[in-house]
Amino acid sequence: MSERTQQNRPADQDQSPATKSGRRLAAQLAAKKAADRKRKRNAWASGLAAVAVVGVLITVFVTIGGGSDDKPKNQADATPSATVPAPDEPAAPPAPQLPAGADPALGSKPTVKPGTGELKKLAVTPLIKGTGPAVKQGQNITTNYVGVFFKDGKEFDSSWQSxxxxxxxxxxxxxxxxxxxxLVGVTVGSRVQLDIPGELAYGNDAAKAGGRPTGPLRFVVDVLAAQ
Incomplete structure (x- = not known):
């Protein structure tokens, strides 16, 4: 074969099957190494991301926990003890100041029922007997009271409202x-029921009563003080 013919022969014809197989194996090994390096880089990046997320969570937790230290240790001390009524619920009036040794029942408004029959004269009925001194004529007395119509028990006045x-x-x-x-002679700390005929109250004539309740009335009166 001439020198020119040898120079024009394709390069693949100069390589034996063993040489081609070696090159393919080398290429496969190189590709595998490249893939391994890529997986390692991805795993490293994922690890960094996980560490960053954990760091953010720890920062948030520490921030929230630190903020809670500014609150009072005893939450009950920072919360008002009184119950605030709803906007449409009227506030309950304060309990009255009771005399020493008085029955605790005087701290609550009594339920007053209507009378029966025809009321012709004043009737004083003790409901709670007080242990204080007797009320004297001319003294200033302090009382809680409920006033109702004797016949139907409908309330028309009460100091408990205010x-x-x-x-x-x-x-x-x-x-x-x-x-x-x-009320003269009633002892301080007592609760009495007064059944009063119209002539000893505001009269029986509505035209002359000036808008005040007429006819027989019933009052339940608590005597809290006398001076």
Missing amino acids: GQPATFPIGVGQVIPGWDQG
Whole structure:
């Protein structure tokens, strides 16, 4: 074969089958190494991302936990003890100041029922017997009271609505005759029921009563003080 013919022979014809197989194996090994390096890089990147997420969570937890240290240790001390009524619920009036040794029942508004029959004269019925001194004519007395119509028990007046007991002189004509006559002699700390006919209250004529309740009335009165 001439020199020119040898120079024009394809390069693959100069390689034996063994040489080709070796090159393919080398290429496969190189590709495998490249794939391994890529997996390692991906695994390393995933690990860094996981560490970053954990770091963020720890930072948030520490921030929240640190903020809670600013709150009072005793949560009950920071919370008002009184219950706030709902917007449409009226606030309950404060309990009255009771005399020493008084029955605790005087701290609650009594339920007053209507009377029966025809009321012709003043009737004083003790409901709770107080242990204080007896009320004297001319003294200023402090009372809580509920007033209802004798016949149907419908309430028309009550000091409990405002939570402020009423103070007035007794036995000197400053209140209706039924109170002047019925409360003198009652001991402080007592609760009494006064059944008062119209003529000892505001009268029986609505035209002359000036808008005040007429006819027989029933009052339940708590005597809290007398001076």
